[in-house]
Amino acid sequence: MDRISARLEFDSHRESSRRYGDYSFWLEDSGDPLLPRPGLQRSEDVDVAILGAGYTGLWTAYYLLRANPGLKVALVEGEIAGYGASGRNGGWCSPRFPVSAGAMTRRWGAEAAREVLVALQAAVEQIRDVSERESIDTCFRPAGTLTVARGAHQLAPLHHAYRAYERLGLANRYHFLSQEQVAERVRITDVHGGLFTADGASIHPGRLVRGLARAVERLGGQIYEQTPVSEFRSGRQASLITQAGEVRASKAVVLAGEAYLSRLPGMRRALLPVYSLISLTEPLSRAQWDKIGWHQGENLASMRNTVVYLTRTPDGRVLFGSRGAPYSFGSKIQDASDRHPETLALIQRSLLEWFPALEGIRFTHGWGGPVGMPMDWAPAVRFDAESRIAFAGGYTGQGVSTANLSGQMIAGMITGRRTGFESLPFAQRRSPRWIPEPLRWLTVRYMQRGYERIDIAAEAGRSRPLDASLIEFLGKH
Numbered sequence: 001m002d003r004i005s006a007r008l009e010f011d012s013h014r015e016s017s018r019r020y021g022d023y024s025f026w027l028e029d030s031g032d033p034l035l036p037r038p039g040l041q042r043s044e045d046v047d048v049a050i051l052g053a054g055y056t057g058l059w060t061a062y063y064l065l066r067a068n069p070g071l072k073v074a075l076v077e078g079e080i081a082g083y084g085a086s087g088r089n090g091g092w093c094s095p096r097f098p099v100s101a102g103a104m105t106r107r108w109g110a111e112a113a114r115e116v117l118v119a120l121q122a123a124v125e126q127i128r129d130v131s132e133r134e135s136i137d138t139c140f141r142p143a144g145t146l147t148v149a150r151g152a153h154q155l156a157p158l159h160h161a162y163r164a165y166e167r168l169g170l171a172n173r174y175h176f177l178s179q180e181q182v183a184e185r186v187r188i189t190d191v192h193g194g195l196f197t198a199d200g201a202s203i204h205p206g207r208l209v210r211g212l213a214r215a216v217e218r219l220g221g222q223i224y225e226q227t228p229v230s231e232f233r234s235g236r237q238a239s240l241i242t243q244a245g246e247v248r249a250s251k252a253v254v255l256a257g258e259a260y261l262s263r264l265p266g267m268r269r270a271l272l273p274v275y276s277l278i279s280l281t282e283p284l285s286r287a288q289w290d291k292i293g294w295h296q297g298e299n300l301a302s303m304r305n306t307v308v309y310l311t312r313t314p315d316g317r318v319l320f321g322s323r324g325a326p327y328s329f330g331s332k333i334q335d336a337s338d339r340h341p342e343t344l345a346l347i348q349r350s351l352l353e354w355f356p357a358l359e360g361i362r363f364t365h366g367w368g369g370p371v372g373m374p375m376d377w378a379p380a381v382r383f384d385a386e387s388r389i390a391f392a393g394g395y396t397g398q399g400v401s402t403a404n405l406s407g408q409m410i411a412g413m414i415t416g417r418r419t420g421f422e423s424l425p426f427a428q429r430r431s432p433r434w435i436p437e438p439l440r441w442l443t444v445r446y447m448q449r450g451y452e453r454i455d456i457a458a459e460a461g462r463s464r465p466l467d468a469s470l471i472e473f474l475g476k477h
């Protein structure tokens with residue numbers, strides 16, 4: 001895309017999106033008026049220029065400035081801080097990684113897989129600690145994560161997941177629960193067992209991202225909002241180019257735009273924007289909570305291929321999220337995909353299947369957003385001192401704690417300060433580029449639909465679709 005068309009795409013998008021609180025319940029409930037900060041007015045010279053003010057960009061700025069108070073750091077954001085996935089997610093702050101423990105072990109070996117999971121749990125604790133230090137009201141609830149086998153067919157994959165943790169020496173952190181033990185925690189239909197870990201927490205994503213932006217400013221960071229970047233340059237001319245001017249960086253340009261990076265020239269095939277959608281209920285009454293249990297508020301999920309994730313919000317609502325809004329040809333990102341009606345209706349039906357006791361509940365909010373999916377599903381965090389370009393992203397829907405870890409890693413890479421995360425297997429790596437269209441659209445849609453067909457057949461007790469092995473082979477990561 002050239003500079004003018006990139007600009008037009010952002011402008012037409014922004015015209016329709018001045019009420020940022022409409023983008024998610026979390027932004028609406030962030031306790032922040034969401035007024036845009038001033039945009040860039042003229043060209044500027046800084047040490048580090050960061051594209052994007054989501055968790056990745058903000059954590060990078062935070063750690064850079066904490067360790068080097070004299071550094072000049074500017075963030076250039078096309079909308080407002082938290083406009084992207086960071087202001088819209090499911091609120092899971094967990095040591096989950098886009099690549100499962102078993103797949104990581106196969107790909108990178110047991111030791112590296114273990115290191116990733118331990119580093120991510122440390123990142124969860126970092127988020128809690130920084131929130132306390134910076135007085136960010138993150139609503140951190142350290143209730144852990146419970147994954148259930150819904151339907152007998154999900155029991156074998158759940159055992160498989162447990163054994164993968166066991167092989168990494170993490171069996172003391174993951175506990176297999178019987179049907180009855182799950183029911184003592186939460187009453188979900190058709191549960192055959194569960195896997196619980198006390199690791200992980202839930203947070204208020206909107207308060208975290210907006211509070212983090214203010215913390216970065218207190219440390220001296222500059223955030224320019226409603227300033228779309230149309231292009232970036234590398235090497236001695238490293239800079240972010242905008243209509244109002246450029247931000248030239250003497251040390252590094254950090255690309256922290258996640259799924260939205262696919263709009264930038266040179267990045268179109270780096271990440272695939274895949275939508276995740278959420279439906280939110282009204283606050284439950286005490287009687288309703290008593291019917292379903294879930295008093296501790298663990299993060300909940302099942303072993304479905306088409307992921308589902310549930311959170312109990314700080315004000316007592318049920319948040320039910322899932323994949324499912326279909327991939328749009330050409331990696332198009334558009335507001336209409338945030339509220340894909342068929343997907344939202346399906347999510348609402350699923351919630352009632354999980355909790356029939358909530359029949360008649362009102363759904364007050366529905367929203368979604370794009371996550372960045374790399375071709376090989378594994379995130380990457382890298383910095384090249386010669387080109388001065390740093391990149392962190394590709395979290396595929398597991399980015400709350402991963403972005404914190406990435407921020408620490410990038411800050412260390414740029415300044416040469418050791419973080420202890422240098423040997424993590426996703427440091428200094430690059431994923432292959434996505435295949436070109438129309439093959440990309442055909443493959444991605446086939447797989448999205450294919451995984452749904454596998455789930456639906458299993459839930460109906462029917463035999464697997466004839467092409468199930470092909471779908472699983474294509475999705476192997």
Ligand SMILES: Cc1cc2nc3c(=O)[nH]c(=O)nc-3n(C[C@H](O)[C@H](O)[C@H](O)COP(=O)(O)OP(=O)(O)OC[C@H]3O[C@@H](n4cnc5c(N)ncnc54)[C@H](O)[C@@H]3O)c2cc1C
Nearest residue numbers: 052054055056078084085086089090092229257260399400
């Ligand atoms: C519906 C949903 C549910 C999710 N649930 C969870 C969950 O429960 N737990 C979890 O761990 N993860 C979850 N995720 C993923 C997680 O939210 C993301 O991985 C994480 O927020 C990514 O942070 P980021 O800063 O890298 O990207 P983003 O938050 O997307 O920020 C990127 C920013 O860059 C800006 N930008 C992009 N391009 C440009 C440009 N050209 N010029 C200027 N600015 C630009 C964007 O406007 C945006 O503000 C979910 C995501 C979604 C969408």
